[in-house]
Amino acid sequence: MPVCIFTKVNYLRLRHIYYKSVPVYRLFSTSRGNNKGLILGVYGEESKENSFLLSKASQAFDEKCNGQLSKTLGLFGNSFKKGKSHLLFGLHDEFPLVSVVNVGKKGQGFNEHEELDEGRENVRAAVAKGVLQLRSADQYEVLVDPCGDAMAAAEGCHLSEHKYDELKPADKRKPPMQLSCFTENLNADERTEVEAAWQLGATYAMSQNFARLLMEMPANLLTPTRFAEMVTEKLQELCEVVVRDQSWAESKKMGAFLSVSHGSMEPLRFVEVSYNGGEESAAPIALVGKGITFDAGGISLKPPADMDKMRADMGGAACVVGTLFGAAKLQLPINLKAFIPLCENMPSGTATKPGDVVTAMNGKTIQVDNTDAEGRLILADALSYACTFNPQFILDMATLTGAMIIALGSAAAGTFTNSSELWKLLHKAGGQTGDRLWRMPLFQHYTENMTSCQLAALNNIGNSRAGGSCTAAAFLKEFVGENQWIHIDIAGVMMNKDEVPYLGTGMAGRPTRTVIEFLKLFSAKEN
Template sequence: MAASLRHMRGTKHRLSRLWRGLRDCNAACFTTSATRNKGLVLGLFEPEEENDNASPSFTRATQNFDDKTKQKVTHHLQLLKKNLKKGQTRIFYDLDPEYSSVAVTCVGKKSATYDEVEGMDMGRDQIRAAVASSVRQLQDIGETEVSVDPCGDAEAAAEGGHLALFVYQELKAEKSHQAHVNLECFNDYSSNRDKVIKQWKRGKILADGQNFARHLMEMPANKLTPSHFVDLVNTRLTNTNRCSVTVRDRKWIESQKMGSFLSVAKGSVEEPFLLEVDYKGDNPSNQNPLALVGKGITFDTGGISLKPPADMDKMRADMGGAACVSGTLLALGNLNIPLHVKAFIPLCENMVDGRSTKPGDVVTAMNGKTIQVDNTDAEGRLILADALCYAETFNPELILDMATLTGAIDVALGAGATGVYTNSLSMWEYLQKAGSSTGDRMWRMPLFNHYTKQVTKSDLADINNIGSGGRSGGSCTAAAFLREFVTNKQWMHLDIAGVMMNKSDVPYLSKGMAGRPTRTVVEFLQLLSQR
């Protein structure tokens, strides 16, 4: 019995040594690749015909990588029971010593292009979504460097990757932070290397602009006060060396007789500011500036017309228009688009105290029009009214304002598109084209006199801040209100309340504040510069 036990112990000891040897050998074999934490994203396309027996086609990068590794990608894909479908990704290991993991993602059909019904270039958008899914999965397994196949459109690939990795976590414990991932373009195979890298850099700049807007929108209102917004944006924009920033304080606002703006700010202990930014690219193509105006309510309680408590925390992003204007300027500066642009950002809080504006109060805007404030929660249009009047004094070629203005536009369009009101068909066509390219779509809404009549019916003043029709057509009456403070023949109002947040609507954006439509506005301005 004792001999039998000794024999069993000896066998166990020998097996243990054998296992340790195999483990050490295995670790040594993979040290070069595994310790690099470097991943690779490769793309392939679905068969054009609905046939399970048809083979997918590789992108140029995938084909070259497959040849280099003696058809390892082909071999691993053949082990799968079915072809990958659009949006599906599989991660493989030990394909190449340089990469610890390779994510092969199905982009969709190679023939995908502009879809008239969808109103956007589906080919570009499926690249964004496929790359986004892949880089997230590689991040989840610990990769900190990822090379990305441009999949035929390096700009779209860069947008998808960099937008997907955004996360606001600066107020969380460092141990819970998601690891930072550096993305680069996998471009060793291309004969047009310089062109592809240029496209990649542009996509990254566009994504960075939108991510800057998302960062501002996510910040808690006790951190991003009007004064801190001024400091943060001033620092970021002046670093591009193409933006000069002027900060207007309460005394200056009072001197301009901006009574509409001040009526919103008076309920808060935080001081109001009007941020004025001047951007000039090299050899600007326009003589008169293009004006951007962004609503900057850093927190909105609704004032005396108090909002319900549910989801009121989301009102930290009621400065989404200001954030998107800031992100747009950041991208303009880094792209050096040849334009002259002036931006105007009114900043304040809409709070409740003994000094707050009361329903029924009458205030006077910069242009002398009196406004009956029947709903203090319709405050965004009040601060924009004075900002639009001030923008007019520079005789701009165009005025474009952005604002998380009404819940009504969310009811009408949801997160599918930004609602656009404009008096210029030509400008609308440029903006619509821009949205079809970026995948961040626009939808034109009516500016009928029907809505103007509803806001110009007022018992006590020239104009009322809510329409006489009540909630009906709320976004349309808000636009009609703003129209009363604009004389420019090329004016565009973007109601972005519906696209303020992302749930699962856009696959390459994580849940949270969306920063939309920053990239579309940049693309729009780029198109104007090329007229």
């Protein structure tokens, strides 16, 4: 049987060639009752004599198909470079379609300048391309070459396969893919190790995908009440979930949180989640997430362009939920408590007005000069409440400032912390996951900017637009007391266009995997 090469152009042509009304590629998959696809990796080399090296799995498959794989790939010469992929069929009866991806030079590790593990990132991107290629060919049961890093391969596969299409017509939806690791060339011990790494990567990816699902949902469907219900449904078998209402917030004197919710008809919710994986006497780690399920700006109304994206202004809360899910599934030996304030920020006759003064749970008064700087208000009370549990440290995530988008774009999430020790672990975690963070300053200069206020102890905006992310972090710092604290401003990484090749277009769920990895590193250090 001749081998057919599916380059992008050839595939587009061949998929429209029919034999008795059956597409050519389906002749190979359906005629034998087999609809399994396979993704294989090769390493790109700079040698003119041999432009690629087969991975272990590719070598095994090449033997299985009597050298047809290497012979076919040899036709591409030096044009088959990192990031390229080819869809082949007719190599072997068991796998009618094979996507071969180039994962780059073998042995690449941590790049000091890029601050990430390039080898792992190359694997994520390469296998993701293979997944999308096979899905476009209607292959939904796919085995994946671990490409030397099964965890990274699983992350790339499951992250790229995720798509929020629940509200589209049935004929426009793609069924979920069954993705598994190709291990038939390994012995029993190797298979056990590789499959464990694959499952770890799948858990990381599924955790981020749940955050992406929440962020992508329309705000009329994902109200504060529905968010709380979905958290309960997702976590109740792994954690203890308690959902609070407005009367509870009033009893705690959360005046800042309440002030944001006043403009909306949707009732607020405050979700408290406890995961107890460590010793009973061990202090918890506090996770706090901004949960504005829609942000119109309040009286300080946002411009209409791209306002629909503000359905994801609860991205911090979504990432906290995804992190909790991942930590619990991995059974990390730590105690976690999550605090998630949920409400809408809408304009109405009952909304907070610019110039109003509110009192936070810790007793500090806040002059609200811009109602569109609402995230820091709800976080102020959530952080104050988190302090009452005497945590080991507090980590919050929030789509907080447009200034962070200007500062860092989508390359990294801005991070503010009063602990260099915690920062080192978090920074290391970002290098491993490929979802990087960048440390920003917490100078007293910014605090003075926020405490220079006409009517109250604090203003909710700075006295100029300069350093907007830094002044926002300085505001939050007033509500963490003496605790070790990390604030991650995720506004710049809220969405993905094509910057991260394995995330596709849409809400990103970043940096969920990095925070899970950070907690994993922290728990290993402590135990």
